[in-house]
Amino acid sequence: MPNLFPGQHTLGLAFGGASPFSRKADEAPLNQRSKWQANHENYPIWSAADDAKNKAAKLSDAAVAEFEKASSKAQAKTGGIELYSAKYYAACTFGGMLACGLTHTAVTPLDLVKCRRQVDSKMYKGNFEAWGKIGRAEGIRGVFTGWGPTFWGYSVQGAFKYGGYEFFKKFYADLLGEDNFHKFKTGVYLSASASAELIADVGLCPFEAVKVRMQTTIPPFARTTLGGINYIVGKESFGGLYKGLYPLWGRQIPYTMMKFASFEKTVELIYGYLPGSKSDYGKGAQTAVSFAGGYIAGILCAIVSHPADVMVSKLNADRQPGEAFGAALKRIYGHIGFGGxxxxxxxxxxxIGTLTGLQWMIYDYFKIFMGLPTTGGATQDKQKS
Structure with missing residues (x-):
């Protein structure tokens, strides 16, 4: 009895042209094809993945072209920037302002929960619980409590920190001379970053005082940065804005010393491990190295500066008017102990890890935009070669 069902060969001839997965190797010769079979040479296989890749590549190429165009315009307006000139330090100052102001503002929700948990460890069990409670009570604005003083304060601090670091690094390196600089460069990084942060914190301190009080009082004692400054000055005079300066130095100076020195060393090690020299790598690769080096540096400096960060939050939130710094420090430590x-x-x-990585990436990308080299990376041997 003949088979009533078509065989595999017959099905292949009838429907092979309708399948997007057919291969040319499996196609029958032209004289053996069914009249219903499509000509594959006229209908190439379409891939959604390839289409997405092509679109992404076009967008990337367009973005790079726009970046190059804008970069060329900016460099033409500045007339070219000579290394270690006044224009160079001005560019580094502006790059630092962007890097710190934008990134610190973006992580305000994390900073809000951190500050409140430092003041009262039992207030929230976790970040998501905290954001949920704050959001239900105060809306999205409540989750970003303190963003104003954060933006202004860390923009000022970033400007003086990065611009000052570039200035002091060159200043101390010139004092030592080139040969001694390569021998004691870690000391130069530490000294330059400490000098820059000492000045930067004077600009940050008033805004930090407003931010911490705004984030640790429920409801916030002020809604705007200027309102917070006026309130503190009215209650405690101008000195109330700077009563947290010493603990701020205690937190920020070690933090920044670790941040810059470990970044420089990490980036140097990365380029030392990679084949070729730093100049062999493109802009994207160099900024990726900056992010990686910044993230590692951020983890280290977060650990080093955390006890001082807790004390800054406590002092700004709990210190009584007229209370001496030492007495306030002793009282707060007696209450929270070493574990606190x-x-x-x-x-x-x-x-801080994410923050620092993004800061270095933004800062070095801005330097590239202005036609300047990225920070650090070349070892002495590779420089000589």
């Missing part, structure tokens, strides 16, 4: 100095550390590691 480490409240909120995991959150701060994530926050």
């Amino acid at each position: 100095l480490w409240n909120g550390l995991p959150v701060r590691i994530v926050m």
Whole structure:
């Protein structure tokens, strides 16, 4: 009895042209094809993945072209920037302002929870619970409590920190001479970053005082940065804005010393491990190295500076008017103990690691935009070669 069902060969001839997965190797010769079979040479196989890749490549190429165009215009307006000139330090200052102001503002929700948990470790069990409670009570504005003083304060601090670091690094390197600089460059990085941060914190301190009080009082004692400054000055005079300066130096100077020195060393090690020299790598690769080096540096400096960060939050939130700095420090430490100095550390590691990585990436990308080399990376041997 003949088979009533078509065989595999017959099905292949009838429907092979309708399948997007057919291969040319499996196609029958032209004289053996069914009249219903499509000509594959006229209908190439379409791939959604390839289409997406092609579109992404076109967008990337367009973005690079726009970046190059804008970069060329900016460099033409500045007339070219000579290394270590006044224009160079001005560009580094502006790049630092962008890097710190934007990134610190973006992580305000994390900073809000960190500060509140440092003041009262039992207030929230976790970040998501905290954001949920704050959002239900105050809306999205409540989750970003303190963004105003954060933006202004860290823009000022970033400008003086990065611009000052570039200035002091060159200043101390010139004092030592080239040969001694290569021998003691870690000391130069530490000294330059400490000098820059000492000045930067004077600009940051008033805004930090407003930010911490705004984030640790429920409801916030002020809604705007200027309102917070006026309130503190009215209650405690101008000195009330600077009563947290010493603990701020205690937090920020070690933090910045670790941030810059470990970044320089990490980036140097990365380029030393990679084949070729730093100049062999493109802009994207160099900024990726900056992000990686910044993230590692951020983890280290978060750990080093965390106890001082807790004390800054406590002093700005709990210090009584007219109370001496030493007395306030002793009272707060007696209340929280050594373990309390480490409240909120995991959150701060994530926050500072991401923050520092993004800061270095933005800062070095801006330097590239202005036609300047990225920060660090070349070892002495590769420089000589």
